[in-house]
Amino acid sequence: xxxxxxxxPVVSTRVPVIIAAxxxxxxxxxxxxxxxxxxxxxxxxxxxxxVVQASIKAPRGEIIxxxxxxxxxxxxxxxxxxxxxxxxxxxxxxxxxAGILEVDEDLIxxxxxxxxxxxRPTAIxxxxxxxxxxxxxxxxxxxxxxxxxxxxxxxxxxxxHFNHMIGYxxxxxxxxxxxxxxxxxxxxxxxxxxxxxxxxxxxRGVDGMRYVQFSAGQGTRPMEVTxxxxxxxxxxxxxxLNADDGxxxxxxxxxxxxxxxxxxxDVRTGGVLAMASGPTFDPNLFxxxxxxxxxxxxxxxxxxxxxxxxxQSRYPPGSVYKLVTVGAALERGLVTRRTxxxxxxxxxRFGNRDFGCWKKTGxxxxxxxxxxxVSCDVYLYQLAERLGLDNFSASSNEWLLGERTGIDLPGxxxxxxxxxxxxxxxxxxxxxxxGVMLNLAIGQGELLITPLELLCFxxxxxxxxxxxxxxxxxRVEHDGRTHHFEGEAVELTMSRSTIGILxxxxxxxxxxxxxxxxxxxxxxxxxxxxxxxxxxxxxDDHASFICFAxxxxxxxxxxxxLENAGxxxxxxxxxxxxxxxxxxxxxxxxxxxxxx
Amino acid sequence: MMQQKWLLAALLALAGLGVFAIxxxxxxxxxxxxxxxxxxWCVLGIAVASVMMRVRIKTLSAFAPLLYAAAIxxxxxxxxxxxxxxxxxxxxxxxxxxxxxxxxxxxxxILMLSRYLSDRGAIGDSLxxxLGVFAIxxxxxxxxxxxxDLGTAxxxxxxxxPLLYAAxLDSLLMLxxxxxxxxxxxxxxxxxxxxxxxxxxxxxxxxxxxxSLIALVFGVNFLVYSLAPRLWNGLAPYQQARVLAFLNPDxxxxxxxxxxxxxxxxxxxxxxxxxxLLQGTQKALGLVPAQHTDFIFSLVGEELGFVGGAGVLLxxxxxxxxxxxxxxxVRSRFAMYFCFGFASxxxxxxxxxxxxxxxxxxxxxxxLPFVSYGGSQMIVFWGGMGIVLxxxxxxxxx
Numbered sequence: 001x002x003x004x005x006x007x008x009p010v011v012s013t014r015v016p017v018i019i020a021a022x023x024x025x026x027x028x029x030x031x032x033x034x035x036x037x038x039x040x041x042x043x044x045x046x047x048x049x050x051v052v053q054a055s056i057k058a059p060r061g062e063i064i065x066x067x068x069x070x071x072x073x074x075x076x077x078x079x080x081x082x083x084x085x086x087x088x089x090x091x092x093x094x095x096x097x098a099g100i101l102e103v104d105e106d107l108i109x110x111x112x113x114x115x116x117x118x119x120r121p122t123a124i125x126x127x128x129x130x131x132x133x134x135x136x137x138x139x140x141x142x143x144x145x146x147x148x149x150x151x152x153x154x155x156x157x158x159x160x161h162f163n164h165m166i167g168y169x170x171x172x173x174x175x176x177x178x179x180x181x182x183x184x185x186x187x188x189x190x191x192x193x194x195x196x197x198x199x200x201x202x203x204r205g206v207d208g209m210r211y212v213q214f215s216a217g218q219g220t221r222p223m224e225v226t227x228x229x230x231x232x233x234x235x236x237x238x239x240x241l242n243a244d245d246g247x248x249x250x251x252x253x254x255x256x257x258x259x260x261x262x263x264x265x266d267v268r269t270g271g272v273l274a275m276a277s278g279p280t281f282d283p284n285l286f287x288x289x290x291x292x293x294x295x296x297x298x299x300x301x302x303x304x305x306x307x308x309x310x311x312q313s314r315y316p317p318g319s320v321y322k323l324v325t326v327g328a329a330l331e332r333g334l335v336t337r338r339t340x341x342x343x344x345x346x347x348x349r350f351g352n353r354d355f356g357c358w359k360k361t362g363x364x365x366x367x368x369x370x371x372x373x374v375s376c377d378v379y380l381y382q383l384a385e386r387l388g389l390d391n392f393s394a395s396s397n398e399w400l401l402g403e404r405t406g407i408d409l410p411g412x413x414x415x416x417x418x419x420x421x422x423x424x425x426x427x428x429x430x431x432x433x434x435g436v437m438l439n440l441a442i443g444q445g446e447l448l449i450t451p452l453e454l455l456c457f458x459x460x461x462x463x464x465x466x467x468x469x470x471x472x473x474x475r476v477e478h479d480g481r482t483h484h485f486e487g488e489a490v491e492l493t494m495s496r497s498t499i500g501i502l503x504x505x506x507x508x509x510x511x512x513x514x515x516x517x518x519x520x521x522x523x524x525x526x527x528x529x530x531x532x533x534x535x536x537x538x539x540d541d542h543a544s545f546i547c548f549a550x551x552x553x554x555x556x557x558x559x560x561x562l563e564n565a566g567x568x569x570x571x572x573x574x575x576x577x578x579x580x581x582x583x584x585x586x587x588x589x590x591x592x593x594x595x596x
Numbered sequence: 597m598m599q600q601k602w603l604l605a606a607l608l609a610l611a612g613l614g615v616f617a618i619x620x621x622x623x624x625x626x627x628x629x630x631x632x633x634x635x636x637w638c639v640l641g642i643a644v645a646s647v648m649m650r651v652r653i654k655t656l657s658a659f660a661p662l663l664y665a666a667a668i669x670x671x672x673x674x675x676x677x678x679x680x681x682x683x684x685x686x687x688x689x690x691x692x693x694x695x696x697x698x699x700x701x702x703x704x705x706i707l708m709l710s711r712y713l714s715d716r717g718a719i720g721d722s723l724x725x726x727l728g729v730f731a732i733x734x735x736x737x738x739x740x741x742x743x744x745d746l747g748t749a750x751x752x753x754x755x756x757x758p759l760l761y762a763a764x765l766d767s768l769l770m771l772x773x774x775x776x777x778x779x780x781x782x783x784x785x786x787x788x789x790x791x792x793x794x795x796x797x798x799x800x801x802x803x804x805x806x807x808s809l810i811a812l813v814f815g816v817n818f819l820v821y822s823l824a825p826r827l828w829n830g831l832a833p834y835q836q837a838r839v840l841a842f843l844n845p846d847x848x849x850x851x852x853x854x855x856x857x858x859x860x861x862x863x864x865x866x867x868x869x870x871x872x873l874l875q876g877t878q879k880a881l882g883l884v885p886a887q888h889t890d891f892i893f894s895l896v897g898e899e900l901g902f903v904g905g906a907g908v909l910l911x912x913x914x915x916x917x918x919x920x921x922x923x924x925x926v927r928s929r930f931a932m933y934f935c936f937g938f939a940s941x942x943x944x945x946x947x948x949x950x951x952x953x954x955x956x957x958x959x960x961x962x963x964l965p966f967v968s969y970g971g972s973q974m975i976v977f978w979g980g981m982g983i984v985l986x987x988x989x990x991x992x993x994x
Contacts, residue, residue, distance in 0.1 A: 013924040016758060016940070017917055023947045024913040028906050030954040034864040035902040042864025046878055085624075118624040174629070179689075186625060 054121055054212045055185070058205025059152035061236030063166060063195060065245040066474065071162050072196070074152040074235075077288065078128050080136060081121040084112040087145040096142045100135045101125055114174075114186055121147055121212070123187055126288035147212075153287050154189065158245065160282040161252035164308040165243065165275045165409070165472055167194020168283035170290070192286070194308070195472050197410045199239055202476045208233030237478040242271030242471060250582050251276035254575050259563035260542075261309040263451050264579065267459040267548060267557045270468025270487035272407070274579075277309040311405075311412040314448035315561065318534030318568070319358075319375045320546050321443030323502050324457070326372060326380075328395035329387045330498040337368050337501050344378035348438075355381050355438050358533065372505035373512045375531060377442050384441030385434075392440060393419040399492055401449060405456050407470040408485065415449035422446070444535060454546060455559040460492040461502055462528070462548035462557055467492070506530055507551050516569040517545060520577040525584055526551035529576065531568035540564040545572035549580055556583055600985055603918045606911045607966055607981065611638045611974075613908065614892065614967035620874050621887040621895050622969075630888060630969060637971045641978030648982025653993060656983065657930040660704075660711035664732075667704035670697035671739035686743045687972070696972040698748045701736045702941055703980050705752055708732050709759045710933035719763040723809060726765065726773065729756050746835055747960025751944055758940035762923070762933055768803040772796075772813045779817045783824040793817075842958040855891070859953045863897030863905070870901030888969045890961055893953040908967065909950065915966075916943045922988045931987035938980045941965075 034042065063072035080101070087093060088109065098105040101124070111124050125132070128148075136148060154169045156162065172190040184190060190204070191197035209231040251262040255278040264273040279301070285294050298305055307313060329335045346362040348355045357363065357377040371379035384392070396402060402417035416422075418440065423432045426446075439445030452470060459467040469487030476483050492499075506528035509515040516531040529547025536542055543565040548557040558579055560572040615638065619631035674685050674697050687694035709732055719725045733756045741749040760770060775796055782788040796817065800810050828836065841856060862878035871877065876898040887895050897905040916939045923935035942965045949964045951957030963973045 013920045016761070016920050016936070020913060020916045020920070020939075020943050023943060024909050024916075026956070027947065027950045027954065028909050030951075030956050031863070031897065031902060031905045031909070034860060034954060035866055035897065035905065036868055038864055039867045042861050043867065045861045046865035114627070115624055174626070178629070 054210055056208035056210050056231075056233045057151045057188075058207050058233035059235045060154055060169070060189070060205065061203040061476070062238045063203070063241060064238065065241050065243050065248070067245065069158070069245040071158055071241065071243075071245065072154060072156050072166055075155045076150055077126065077153040078133055079123040079149050079151050080125045080128050080132070081123050081147050081149045082108075082112065083145045083147075084115045084118050084120075084122050088112055088116055090145065093143060093145060096139060097124075097146060100132060100139065121149065123149070123151075126151070127153060155287055156283045158249070159284070160280045161249050161276065162243070162245075163194075163280045163283050164277040164310070165194055165241075165248075165272065166283065167196040167198075168192055168286040169196055170286050193306075193411070194409055195239065195241070198408050199473060199476070202478075203236040203239060205236040206234040237476040239476050240474045242266065242269070242273060242474045243275070244273055247274040247579065247582060248276060250274075250579060252278075252280070254578060255562075258565070259303050259309070260561050260565070261313075261451055261559075262561075262575070262579065263310045263455055263559045264583075265455055265459055265470055265557045267462045267467065267554045270459070270470045271474060272470050272472045273556060273583075275308075275310050275472070277307070279303050279305045281305045308409070308411070309561070310451045310559075311407060311409060312450075314413065314415050314450055315542055315544075316445070316447055316534040316536060317443040317449045317454055318532030318542065318544060319377075319443055320454060320530045320532035320544055320568075321447065321449070322372060322375065322380055322441070323461070323506070323530055324396055324399065324401065325384065325387065325392060325441045325443075326368065326505075327399075327494060327498055327502055328391055329383050330368075330501060331395065331494060332387070332391060334386045335368055335383060339368050339383075340365055341379055341382035344376050346378075348378045348381045350381065350385075350435055350438055351433060353435060355435075369501065369505045369508060370514075372502075372530070373508040373515050375509075375516050380441045381438045384437050387437075387441070389418075389420055389423075389434070389437045389440070392437065393417050399457055399460070399494070400490065401453055401457060403453070405452050405470055406487075407452060408472050412452070413450060415453050416446065418446040443532065451559050451561055455557055456490075457492070458546050458548060458559070459557040460490070460494075461499055461506070462554035464496065464499055465492045465494060466490070503528055503551070506547070510547065510573075511551075517547070517573045519569065520545060520547060520573040520580065522549065522577070522580055522584060525549055525580075527580060529573070531573055533567045533569075536564070538564055540566055541568075543568045543571035545569070545576045547576055547580075549584070556580070600918065600922075600988055603915060603985075606914050606918075607978075610908065610911050610915075610966040613896065613904075614638075614964075614969070616873075617892050617895050617899075617967065618888045618969045620876065620899060621892070623874075633971075634969055634974070637974040638978075640971075641974040644975055645978040645982030645985065648979050649986040649989065651983070651986060653928045653931045653987060653990060656707065656934075657711050657714065660707040660930075664704045664708035667697065667701045668736055668739065671701060671736055673697075675739060675742055686745055694972070696970075698736075698740045698743065698745055698752075699972040699976040701740065702748070702752060702755070703938075703976055705733055705736055705755060706759075706934055706937035706941065706980075709756070709937060710930050713759060713763045713933050714929040716763075719760065719765050725763075726760065726769075729760055729763075732756075744832060744835075745961060746831075747948065747962045750960075751941070751948070751962065754944050755937055755941060759933060759937050762936040766803075768799055769805070771799055772803070772805070772809070775813060776816050776820045779820040780824065780827070783821045789821065838959045842952075842955075855886075855959055856952070856955050859891055859894040860955050862894045863953060866898040866901045866905075868902045870897075870899050870904055873899055875899060890949065890963060890968060891953055892964055892968050893950050896967075897953070909946075912942065912946045912965070915939075916946075919984050922984060922991070926987050926991040928987065928990075928993055931983075931991070935984050935987055938984055941980075942977070 059074035062070055064070055094105050094108055098108055108124055112122055115122050133148060136143065136146060156166065169189045170192045172184045172188045176190060177184045177186065191200040196203065247264060251274045255262060255276050257279045259278055261277045263275050265271065266273055281298055343365040344357055344363040346357050346360045358375065363374050363376040366374060366376055366379055396417040402415040404412045404414045423436060436445055440447050456467050456470065467490050469490065471485050471487045473485045475485060507526060509517045509531065510520050510527040510529045517529045520527055520529055527547055527549040528551045529545055532544035533541040534544065542561060542563050544561040545568050546559045548554045558576050560576045562572055565571045615631050615634050618634050619628065622630040674688060686698065687696045709729060712728060712732060716725055733752055737749045737752040740752060757770065757774065778792060782792040858878065862876065865878065876895060878898055893905065893908070896908055919935050919939035923932050923939065926932050926935065945962055945965050948957050948960060949962050952959045963970050965973070965977050
C-alpha cells in the first residue's frame, strides 16, 4: 500500500479550498447585499408584510351506510379565533372577550398558552352560537385581534347508535403531532377511535390555504384578502360501510344501553352488518372538543362505555363453546354422531367433586346431536375426558380462536385459550387437576373469547369451512374512483362431515322440539344457533346466543351477548329473533315507511 | 480528538447555534420539545462520532462495499414500503423520529467511492474508471430521485466531481464531463447554446482527446439539448414550480415564490446586527415555512443579522477548510478520498441550502449541515466527522 501512495502525486488541497472560499464568498456577498445594502427596502417590506397564510380546514370524508344514509358528515360551524401574540398583549381586549363569551379570562389565556408567540389565528371557542357571534360583530372595534372563522365540524346525524363502530374525532395532541406520519398542526382534528381512526388517512382531506391581512392599526380586524386566490381544501374520501343503518339502529335499541353487544356479519363477505356495544354515548360530544364534565362522566362510568365489547372485551363463552369441544372430538374420531355416554342425572362425579348440569333434573340418555340441542353439560364432561386438554387447546388454536380476527378497527384484543403450559405456569406443575378440562369443555373456567372471534368461527361453520376477515368498510370513493376493502378468506381445517354434524345440531337447537334456542325461530326460514349462559364473578349469568340463517343458504351470522342478564335461551335468543325478522323482511317495510 | 480542538469548537458552535435557532423558530408551537430533541440528536451524534473515530481506516475500507449495499437496500425498501404525505417515500417512521435513508446514502457513496478509487492508481484519463465512479453514484441517486428528493439526488451526483479531482483527473476532461449539466441550462436559449457549443469546441481543440471520447461528449450534449423539453416534463409540477419561482419569484409571489420572497424579507430586514434573539417579527408571523429545518438560515439572518449569518458561513468554511487540510496530510489514500468527499459534501450542501434562503439557488429540501433540525442529518454528519477525526489521529497509517 505504501508504494502506491509514494508514486502518486500528493493531491493539492489549494484548488478545493479556493473553490470553497469562492462559494462561501458568493453567499456572504449575497447576504451582505440583502442585509446591509438593501436593508431599508427589506425593512419596509417587513413592516408592511401583514399578509399571513392561514389554513382552510378540509371537511372530513363522509361515512355512509350500505344504503347511502349519512352516518358521519360535516356541518359548517363558526369558531371564534384570535391572534395569540397580539391578544395576549392586550388585557383590556381579553376582558371584553371574556365578557362576551361568559368565560373566565384565564380560560382564554390557557387556550392560547401553547401558541402564545404565534400570529396564526387560534380557536378559542368552537361552534359558537348566533347570539355570541352577533356580539362579536357589534364590538369588533374593541376586538382588533379577534376573528370569526367558518370551519367544518364532524357531525354524526344519526346520534349514538353507530358510536363504537364509527368512533369519534378529537383535537390532535402534542404526542400525535410528533408521532403521526402526515402533517398535523395544533387545533387539527384526528380520528381517535373506530373507523374514524382506522381509516384516518382516507377520511382526512388536504387543508387549503388562504391569506389573511393582519394589521396592528386601531379599529381594524384581521380580514380575508380577496384579491389573492385561495388554495382550496380538498375534502376527505367518502367511505361506504357494510353496515345497514336500520339493522344497527335496531341492535342499538334492543340493547337498551345495557352492558353487552350485538354483532352481525354477512357470512358471504365478512362485511359487518351491525355492531352495537352497550352502554354507549353520543360521539357528537367530541366533535367540537369535549367538555371536561362530559369526559369525566364517560371515564367515571363503571360500565366503561368507551369499550367496544364486540372486540375489546373477553368473556367466558359458556355453552356456545360446546360446538368447538364437540368439533375437536369429532375431528379426532373419538366420538360419532351416535355416541352415547352414561345418562345425565343432573350432575357428574369426577374425582371427589360433583360437576352439575344446568338442568338439575338431568337429561337422561342423549346422543351427540341431542346433547348440543339440549345443551347437556354432563354429556360434555364425559366427552371432555376422552378429548383431553391438549387436543382441546390444539383444535381451538387451529380454528384461530383466541387470536385477533384482523377486523378493520383499532384496539382489537385476543381471547385466551388455556393449555397445559398455561396451567403449569399459573398454578405450577402438577398443582392442578384434570378437572379444569371439564369446565373448559362447557366454555367456563379460564377460557376467554371475544364475541367477534366466536362469530367468525360460526360464520365458518355456516359457510362450510370458509369465513372472511370481518370488514366494517366496504369501499372508499374519491373523484369517481373507488377502492374496495375485502377481507381475506380464512379456511377452517375441519372435515365436511364434522361441519355437517355441528350445523345439524345447531339447527335442532332452534328448530328442534327440545332445543334451547326455540325463541329465535322465524316464520319461513330455518335458523341454526346455540345458546349460552356463562357463569362469571360479577353476578347473574351472561346470556348469549349465536346463530346463522337461513340454514340452507346462510347469509347472516349473529351474536347477542347481554352481561348478567340470565339464561341465553330466555334472554338472548328472542333478541336475536328480532334482529333476524328485521333482516329477513318484516322490518324493512316499516323502515321504508319511516323514511318517507 | 484534541489535535483538532478548533475544528471541534467550530462544530459545537454551529450545533449550539442550531439548537438556539430551532428553539426560537418552534417555541411558539412546540415550546422546548423540538430544541430538546435536537440536543439529544447532537449528543447521540457526538457519541456516534467518538465510536467512528476509533474504527480503523482499514476496517472502514473493508466494510465500505457492505455499507454501500446496505444503503441501497434501504433505499429500495423505502421505495417499496414508505408512506409519507402526498405519496412521498423519504423516511421510515420509527415512532421517535423519521429515519431518512438518503442521508445515510450520502456517506455510503463517499465511502464506496473512496474504496473504489483507492484500489486504483492515478486515474489520469482512464474513461473506464470515470464511468465506474459515475455508476457508483448513479444507482443511489436514481433511487433517491424516485422518492422524490431531487436536491439530495443532485448532491449525491455532484459528489463524484471533487473525488475525480482528488484522483487526479485531467481538468479539461473534467470540464468535458461537466458539460452536459451546463448544456441542460444553456439548452433553453439559442444564444447561450451557440456560446456553449463554441466553448466546447475550444476545449476539445486544446485538449487533444481521443476521437471516441470527443464523439461521446458531443453526442451526449446534443442528446441533452434535444431531450431537454422531455426532461422538463418529467419533473413533478411542484418541482417545475420551484424552478420557475426561483427564476422569477415575483411572478409566483403566493405560490412557490412565497417561501423565497418571505425568506429574503426575513433576512434582509435583519440588517447588520439583527433584530435580537427571539425578536424576529417575520418568524413570529409564521411567514417563512420550514424555518426550523431547511430554512433555518433565514432565522439566523433575521435575528442575528449579517454578523450572525456571516459568522455561520465562516464557521462552515473553517470546517470545510480543516477537513480539506486533513485530506492533504493523511497517508492512507482511502482516508484522503473520504475526507475530500466529506468536506465537499458539507460545502455543496451549505451552498445549496444557504443559497436558497438568499434566493440564489432553487428551493430543495436539503438541511444545513450541523445546524438544521433533524436526527438523521445530525447523526450522519457527526458520524462522518468521526471518520475524519479518526483519519487525522492516525494520519501516519497507510
